[in-house]
Amino acid sequence: MVTNNLKQHLNELVATHGVLFTKLHQHHWYVKGPNFFVLHEKFEELYGEVNEQFDEFAERLLTIGGQPYSTLAEYIEHSSIEEAAYDSAIPAEEMVKTLVRDFNILVNDLEKGIDLAGEASDDITEDMLIGYKTSIEKHLWMLTYYLG
Numbered sequence: 001m002v003t004n005n006l007k008q009h010l011n012e013l014v015a016t017h018g019v020l021f022t023k024l025h026q027h028h029w030y031v032k033g034p035n036f037f038v039l040h041e042k043f044e045e046l047y048g049e050v051n052e053q054f055d056e057f058a059e060r061l062l063t064i065g066g067q068p069y070s071t072l073a074e075y076i077e078h079s080s081i082e083e084a085a086y087d088s089a090i091p092a093e094e095m096v097k098t099l100v101r102d103f104n105i106l107v108n109d110l111e112k113g114i115d116l117a118g119e120a121s122d123d124i125t126e127d128m129l130i131g132y133k134t135s136i137e138k139h140l141w142m143l144t145y146y147l148g
Ligand SMILES: [Fe+2]
Pocket: 028, 044
């Protein structure tokens, strides 16, 4: 039972990463202004990391007997974060603020996952979640400082 909660939570993390990967590409493509080169590169670095973790979560879920979501419709339905169509220009600073909000949601999700993995005595998943949380928190510090 404890493990089922962990599997469901890991699957929601898979879905969230499916959406986050796409959303970071949107920012990478459409960012404009004097910080274009910095942010264009930063968003690329971040979607690379998110993509790696997306795969890690899905494969860990398979390893513990789960079944990761694997369609765009499932990702949207089960993601903790929301996407938005790019139908008008988004200021670069707003993109960073959006990302800070999304990463804060993600940190909360990771904390919940760490608790669930602990309850299920799944050290490997717990370790994976802690390592990733460390990285996202560091990005949050830098993005917050970027915003001044
Ligand atoms: Fe690119």
